[in-house]
Amino acid sequence: MSGHFNGGTSQEDERDQYVYTSIRYDRRLVNSEQNTAASCNKPCPFYMLEHHWTRLQVAKWSTFFFTDDRPRPNSGGPAVLLQVLMNAIKKWHEDHPGERPEALRVRLRAFVGGKMSTQINHPLKSVPMSALFPKSFTRSPEGHEKPEWTIVLDVQPTEPGEGTMFKTSDRCAYGRARGAAGIMDYMTPKEVLLYTPSQEILDGSICTPYLFREGCWVTPSSSVGGLQGTTRRWALENGLAVEGAISIDSLVDGETIWLSNAVRGYFCGIFQMREPPREALSEEMVKELDRQRFTYTQSIV
Template sequence: MANDFQIFTSIRYDPSLLKVPELGFNNVGWNQNPSPFYMLDFHRDRMLRAAVYWDWNAAIATLSGEKGIENLQSFLKTNAAGLGSGPHRVMITLASDGTLGYQTSPLPETHINNLHPESLPSPNSDDLDSVGKGKVVVQDPLYDILLDSQKTAKSEFTHYKTTFRDIYNSARKRAQINPGEKKEVLLVNEDGQVMEGSISTPYFWRDGKWVTPPIPSEYDASQGSGGNDGTTRRWALERNLAIEQVVLVDSLLDGENCWISNGLRGFISGKVKLR
C-alpha cells in the first residue's frame, strides 16, 4: 500500500491574511506574523505525524524541525508566486521518498473573523447577527449537515489525511452532494458515533459547550471516534473553543445548530438535516 498513496493537506493561500497582525488579532499562532498561508505550521505538523506513523524516513527528513518548516514555506512561496491577489486552495502532497507536490485552484472569499475566531457563539446567540463586529464569526454561508447512510470503519486512512479518499468520496456520493454545494456529510463509525465530516471537523452544542469527536494523537483503533486530526480542530481545542466528547448519532436533532471547520474555509455555520 505504501506506493499507492501519498500524504496530503490542503492549505488556504490568501493575501488578506497578511493584514492579520495590523487588525488586532491575538494568539493566532503562525499568522501572528505576516503570512498568506493559513496555519502553515499545523499543516506541516499533521503531515509529519503521518510520515512518522508510516516510517517514511525520507519524508520525515523533508519536514522535520525548523529546516522542515522552512522547506515547506519556501516550496509554497515558489509555487504560489503566480496566484495573484485572490484566495486559492493549495493541495500539498508528500510522497514516501520525501518529494513534495502541489495543485492549486481558486477559493471563495471568507470573512477573516471565520479564519481566526476568538470563540464560537452558542446557538441562537445574538453574536451571530453581529457581522464584522470585533472578532465574531459570521454565520453566512449556512451549510446543510447531512448524515451518511452507511457506517465507516476506523483506519489509518480516516485518522491520517492521504490521497486514498474513496471512503470520503463514497459518503459524499451517497449524500448526493455536488461540487460547490453548501452541504457536508458526517461519517459514522461502527459504534454509532460521529467520526467527522467528509471535508471538515464538526462541532456540536452539548451541555452548554461546543464538543467535537475525540481523536488520539496517534492512530489507535481502540481509542477515539476514528476521525482526522485536522488543523482547525487543533486550533479550536488549543484555544478552548471546544472540547473532545463522543457524539452519538442518536443524539443528533434535526435542525440543530453546529459548526464545521477546515484548513481552507476556517469555521462555517451549519444546521443538521436528518430528513
C-alpha cells in the first residue's frame, strides 16, 4: 500500500483534497450471503465492501482536483481496504471500552499523495437485513404509518461535472441544495433532489433516488452526471431498478420515492411538492451557506 494510514482527521487534512467513501460496519453482515457476494466473495462486516473499493479506484482518476504530479489516492487492493477499516473499528472499541454497538458509520478518505484516514462519529441505528438487501421496491409503504423521510426538489438547477460524478472533498453543490431545503444536519429525515439545467433529476444530496416510471423503478442514468453510488450499483445489478431519464415535471406530490446509501441501506420517503422560486439564492442566504459549509461537508454521507 502506498502512502500511510491514520485513524483520525486533522485540521490539516480538512484543507487537503481527497476522495472518500462512507461505509456501514455491521456485525451481522459477516453471516450474510448477499454481503459476502458483494465483498469479493468473502465474509465481511462491512456493507458491500467490493463496491466501495471500486468507487475509490474510479474516483482517484478524476481530474477535477488531482492535476499536479503528486501520487493519486490509492486504496490498495480490497484486502488492504478491509484491513484499514478493521483497524479503525479496533481503535474505536479501544477508545470506547464496554460499548459494543451493532453498527458504526466509517468514513474513509484517500488523499492526494497516498495517505488515508478514517473517522467514526457515532453508532448507527439497527435496521432489518431486508433494508440492506431488499428483494424489491414497493409503491405503497408497508404498514399503516407513513415513511419517516420527506423528499423535496431543489430550488435551482445544478450543472453536472466531476464534482457531482465523484465523491470528493468538494460537496458545494450538495451542501447548497441541503441548506436551501432547510436540512442542517445528517440526522434530519429529509432529502433533496438535485436536477440539471435540462430539467432532469441528477441525484439526491446523500442518497440515490429511485422513482416508479412506466411500470418499473428508475434511477437517474449515469449519463446525466450524478454520483454512481455503491447501493445504486447493487440495485441495478440485482434488477431492482433500471437507468433512465426522469423529468422534474413528472414529480407528483405524495408519491413514494425509494432512497439508498451505503450507511442506511434502502428506505422510502414521500415526495412533497413545494413552489419555491428557482432563481439564484439571495446574497444573505449564500453568505449563511458559506458560513455553514464546513458543517454541511461533515454531515454528507
